[in-house]
Amino acid sequence: MASAPFLPPDPPHLRTGQDRIPPARPASFARIPSWVSLNRPSSVKPPHPTTTQHGQVENLHLVSLSKQGKFEQVHEFIKSMDEAGIAVSPSTYKSLFETCGEMGLLSEGRSIRGRLKNPPGFLEDCALRMYCHCGSLSDARRLFDEMPERSSFAWGIMISGYAQRGVLDKAFQLFSLLMDSGVGPNFSVYTSLLRSLVDSSCLEIGRQMHSHLIKTGSGLNASVGMAICNMYVKCGWLEGARIVFDEMAEKKAVAWTALMVGYTEANEQNDVLHLFMKMVEEGVELDEFVFSIVLKACAWLEDLRVGRQIHGHIVKLGLESDVSVGTPLVNLYVKCTCFESALLAFQKIDNPNDVSWSALISGYSQSGRVEECLKTYKSLRVMDGLLNSFIYTSIFQACSMLADINSGAQAHADAIKRGLISPLYGESALITMYSKCGNMDYASQVFGSISEPDTIAWTAIIAGYAYHGIASEALGYFRKMQDSGVRPNGVTLVAVLTACSHSSLITEAEGYLKSMNRCWNHRNLELGRIASENLLRLNPDDTAGYILLFNLCVSHEKWEEAARIRKKMMEKNLQKEVSCSWITVRGQWHRFIVGDRHHPQTKEIYAKLKQIDFPDGDSEDRSLLTEEDASCILPERRQQLLEHSERLAIAFGLLSSPSNSPVLIFKNLRACRDCHDFAKHVSRVAEREIVIRDSSRFHHFKLGQCSCGDYW
Template structure:
């Protein structure tokens, strides 16, 4: 039979070739069956054939089972019963095999019952087929029962059970059976070793792994390449890299498979340099290449952000013509993204001839890392409509992230529903991303629902939810959650404390903030970093305790960084302290000349004090350094469409109505305006972007006129508009939610959830 003229196109992956070969052979065999085998009528009506002890019937059953037509086969049993023809053991084997392939436990059980009736003492081989069927159909209970009942066991039966135990993580049972096998004198086959080794996947079972290694040596199987590699990988997974290296060094022939395993070990342990060193060794030794090696090496380069080295490897890949391979192209995309070379990443992606789900998830998460969230969502949508099969839980997680940054709950919840339908919410990753998404959209109830639905929320999920409350200004709820989490036995990490300190900061809880900062190391063994100290500076500064903040900065175990001064400066602005603000501004400009806050806030401080010259100096400095103040912008979603407004915006088609609506609040504005010292500012106040957005929200009250008006703003809420929103919420009895660049403000009956503290 001529086979394997498959795939004229180049296919360098070994596994793919083998898989294809198998399927071709199988197909060829059974497509060549003569047509009469599938003709029920012929066989049953033919008296002649019946005399051949049912050979034809059995052959027919074999054919049906090879084609997975189990129902038809089962129907045919009746015909056979009628004709008094019995099913041969070989036919049973084929039928069990079909049940396995189709994972049909129900067919398997019926068949097993039938087999028991037919044979008093079925052969071990046949019993093993049933055993394997139960294992592969996922019924360990049935398999266990049969295994106990079997009067005779051979190596295959034991191997089958060992591998199913090992695969299910029932290590004790697997190892127990292995020992009994040794005791019984049965020599474990090499596949027993490889399966057992594969199931040893964490440091707690290193001891068992070493013992098995010992048995391998005694059994003289050390030169078996797959067992050798299995041992190496076992040591990698059990975290014993030294052992893995020893095994590697003793290998007679260094195959790329083993090297890949060791390199993966190094990369996962954060030892990317060692992985690359090994790669260079292989290079000089002239070891053959395969795409797996490249993917690991590229990952190592990505983690080191070693752009130059990675580019050299890229050149190597290109020379070998592997650029278009998914297995190399995909890690290449990720490598460029991690190095922030976005253009190269896009080019690398375009070079992949057949991108798969991993490739797509890499590029979509890349868009997120490039802050091209709209592009990420656009790509997702187009894939969703054209080729939904390439979407996986990784991609959904990235989209949730994109929606949280865009605060787009509309798309977000739809994608969430879609992910539920397709069971593609990554456990932990996806769920935490959803909690963040709903929190950032101001839907804490939905975030809560996701959180509550988790069986075992991990530290990231807890942290997401705590930050959600912090973001919303629910300090007490955030702290209650934290304590609750601790009592559940969860260990907070460094990010958790950022969330806790942020909560304190947003609510002005100075003493509590200091308490948590002090407790970090003492009680929770988490070393505070400069970020945590910056949070504390923020807490002091916001609370107006500027001297304390300064003192704290002097005594903290880190040099103040740009963020330290920025927090302090922002406190100086809030609490109108020009003197300290000048110092802070100078320090901030020194440490981060590109941060506009270092110019804008001092400028505001100067103008408020009437120091025009100094203020002008700030503007001049900014212009010289080619910096631009970010324009204040607010937006609101109406029927899924986003309406954006900037100061004094008159581009909106309903501009006239919007300004008329604003006039209704003139009385209130009068008092407001008198507080301002600058004419220019006074005029701008009337058409600040958030006011325009609120007014638009009021006039376009569709459907549910009682639904809160949700406004988003790119900068921090302006105090005057904050007052305005409080007033509007009182006189219109509409709830208003403003999400500024830092947090949520929830206005209700003339009050804001932030208690005027932000």
């Protein structure tokens, strides 16, 4: 082997069995694998035994090795070529530099550059580009400074190198040197400089570039115009972008899209729609980019009417199946809470990608279709490349709705293995998931792993402890948050107030809470009517607005008014959420609704309820009526009270779990007072710890007492 310098030193994939390569013989073409000739420019004729020039095969082999990243072999092969007196050709060097640049192999690139004595100018440019691609601006600059003469390419490469890495001062310094040097700049210098101006801090220098271009008149072609417009968009100066845009001679869809992106980011969604209408009027050819951005604007505005019109346009153009159009369409319908339309739009997509799937999955979780959400996720797990960190964030959310620690922890572990936990987004969702599943240890572990928690992450952990009624921890985190300099928002304060309701550690917060409480305690019907009137004017379909007013009327014994409100809800087809409770026993789900008799152990469950023999509740305090309580006021509903879902779940829990373990129940709505009393009673007579997580918090019942202190 060593005596055959032109042959691959180590081509294991060529060897079959004991097949050996004959020594000391020029390359056998039968043994040159097909990939040698791959990716050759068409101008280069494929080698042929009879017409091959000296060294051509070896050079080809070298290129091929480098493209496979086998640089150890590249060096060995170069050495053997040297020994055999075969030259490495300039085009091979060019290719080697390109590969090193693409793969970021700086030291390989350096050593190859080191072999060159007096290389031709174009090869120096290639080496320069290689250094820039590898991110070594110092190597690049050294080479640039040593060049006896610099082409306009070299200037462009060096300036772009600085610009792309955000070293703006050096980029512009060099640019002014170039202006003085007498070498005319090419367009790519301008566009790469403009492209490097990416935020509002660059606006001033961007304006200077713009005026320079106008003065010299050197670069006012379409692509430079586009670059200026984009620069102004990124720098947040939409007026400037608009002026440049209006002056463009020929406006293709790209230019419109760039400006629309600016408007969406500035949250000027109506301007996006106006631009779109103008495009349609002017007959601009619409592409998938235009639709994706205009659909995003509709989603923001939750404007279903316009959204459906645009959908119609998309269908006419036959773009419905395009993944770039179909995906934002799915999202539009999700945001407008039209889940059926979202699903239909998804089904029309030809090749849904991970973004499409994440739009669908987040739609499932946002519309509470938790089981479909998890089912879809599981089906994606066995496919390649369709899961991403967005999907996992939605999955964590779904698991917190289910309060299913098993699925949740599994998804968490899975996401860790795949490296798909999104910083802050996924982490905050995990904190909430573990909190809602009742495991504050895990929740705080996740929080502790975040290097720089933002407002939302802090809020998530505070809300978690508040949810569990552990005020001291919640307030401790709130103090730490303030110390860290992260600003709380309205949501944070709601969480803090929730925590405060069990503590007088922050007198101000307590006072605030008390003042809010007094309004409810006064049971001011007149004020309540005005408030709900306004609330319902904002959103006529808001169930909570009706329910609150209904409860208020009930507490004032205004039965007829209460009935009218109910009737109105029925007319508008607004349904209150069906109350249900669930429990997991040995990994199995058991779900109950009021008066449920579907469970296979129904007989035993009702027998157990009877055995507990809790007296029919007659709570005199109607100020804390929940939605369910209110319906219990009506005599025919009173019987139902005895069969509320959480009672069924508790009874089943007592029957089916070991007598020394706590019974953990989940409920989708707030616990009613009678059932709360029932749970206290059970915890005393059965001497069992009972934990109920309702829609607002955790309740830990022990020996007739509840951790919530009867406040929830």
